[in-house]
Amino acid sequence: MHHFSYKNGEYHCENVPLAQIAEDVGTPFYCYSHATLLRHFTVFDEAFSEIEHIVCFAVKANSNLAVLSLLGKAGGGADIVSGGELFRALSAGISPDKIVYAGVGKTREEIRQALNVGVMMFNVESSQELLTIDAVSAQVGVKARVALRVNPNVDAKTHPYISTGLKENKFGIGFDTAIEEYRLAAGLKNVEVVGIHKHIGSQITQVAPFVDALEKTLGLVAQLKDDGIPIRYIDMGGGLGITYKDETPPQPKELAEQIAPMLKGTGCCVVFEPGRVIAGNSGALVTRVLYTKTNDAKSFIIVDAAMNDMARPSLYGSYQGIVPVNESALGYKKVSADVVGPICETGDFLAKDRVLPAFKQGELLSVMSAGAYGFTMSSNYNSRCRVPEILVNGDRYDVVRERETYEDLVRGESIPDYLS
Numbered sequence: 001m002h003h004f005s006y007k008n009g010e011y012h013c014e015n016v017p018l019a020q021i022a023e024d025v026g027t028p029f030y031c032y033s034h035a036t037l038l039r040h041f042t043v044f045d046e047a048f049s050e051i052e053h054i055v056c057f058a059v060k061a062n063s064n065l066a067v068l069s070l071l072g073k074a075g076g077g078a079d080i081v082s083g084g085e086l087f088r089a090l091s092a093g094i095s096p097d098k099i100v101y102a103g104v105g106k107t108r109e110e111i112r113q114a115l116n117v118g119v120m121m122f123n124v125e126s127s128q129e130l131l132t133i134d135a136v137s138a139q140v141g142v143k144a145r146v147a148l149r150v151n152p153n154v155d156a157k158t159h160p161y162i163s164t165g166l167k168e169n170k171f172g173i174g175f176d177t178a179i180e181e182y183r184l185a186a187g188l189k190n191v192e193v194v195g196i197h198k199h200i201g202s203q204i205t206q207v208a209p210f211v212d213a214l215e216k217t218l219g220l221v222a223q224l225k226d227d228g229i230p231i232r233y234i235d236m237g238g239g240l241g242i243t244y245k246d247e248t249p250p251q252p253k254e255l256a257e258q259i260a261p262m263l264k265g266t267g268c269c270v271v272f273e274p275g276r277v278i279a280g281n282s283g284a285l286v287t288r289v290l291y292t293k294t295n296d297a298k299s300f301i302i303v304d305a306a307m308n309d310m311a312r313p314s315l316y317g318s319y320q321g322i323v324p325v326n327e328s329a330l331g332y333k334k335v336s337a338d339v340v341g342p343i344c345e346t347g348d349f350l351a352k353d354r355v356l357p358a359f360k361q362g363e364l365l366s367v368m369s370a371g372a373y374g375f376t377m378s379s380n381y382n383s384r385c386r387v388p389e390i391l392v393n394g395d396r397y398d399v400v401r402e403r404e405t406y407e408d409l410v411r412g413e414s415i416p417d418y419l420s
């Protein structure tokens, strides 16, 4: 469910017409709905009310400070994967004791920063990382709380690029060696073993992979207990999918019905790291038609947003819904067209062979399900300025990140004196 809809013939985010924002700030822009973000967070959080838990939003999905701040105010923590994400989470007012830190390649400096502020726990992905955390903790003079990220070898049945729980993926520690790694961790002086972590992939549309991975994880938790290594936190990772087109992923409540009873008896606090399910359908990318053309048999709608603004279609072949901002366009005759951007690459498209109204030059389109992995994956490719982010709340909207300028594009660059 989201708060984008037609009112009086115009597509709105909550009570604000997208055309109004386009007139004020120009196009393209990302637009997020406060009500949708809050609703998704609350629905997820309440689904697990029966068990002790914390929802740590995956910052990589949408790292805008306003978004993090609103989720933090709603009681959320943060799942981070870099020093930059730590900085963002703290800047948004999220308390360090609600921050979990994952990622296969944490640097010593990043580890030091996280230790200095006292994050809730590190999700450790290799023994070398474990030893490094131990060494840095000794220097800093603190004990690091750690969970080991285990790889349960479960097929999440999702796109190969976002599947993480298989043996051949780079993530986590193999199940077979996990006990040994835990023993190593338990013997380290500057590390306190507190948890276990798993994350099997993203855009998962079935409950079964979560249940399978949890079953395996709970087996390990029981073994660890017998081994004298009690676990306080079970981190379930993220991964719950959303509807982009016609997928029917489980609702958080349906997931909870299956896994909460399994978790209840453990006495552990359960950490969740949802990203997409909170932010995905809370956002849209609004773009304007620059030109339309038909080459031989093929029609193109050329818009002012491109693969640098939204990488998902080019990178994963993702489907993003496309909605006319002016409702009357729904009555136009239909064409099958590629919606493409101005970038000089054939891979620059937002939709391929899509049946759409025959849009006219200057019209606005809303590219849907863009609130997660949209802006955060954007770049300056082709020296294009990154677009603004807008947060709508009821009747008001705020520019929560300004459009970049040409000066921003060259900030930090210089020409050596022998060239000037």
Ligand code: LLP
Pocket: 058, 061, 079, 102, 162, 199, 201, 202, 203, 237, 238, 239, 240, 273, 274, 275, 276, 277, 312, 316, 372, 373, 377
């Ligand atoms: N926790 C960990 C350790 C993760 O690696 C991820 C996502 C999440 C949580 C959040 O997963 P979510 O609930 O959003 O599925 N760029 C891709 C998605 C990459 C996901 C990477 N990890 C896309 O646009 O589909």
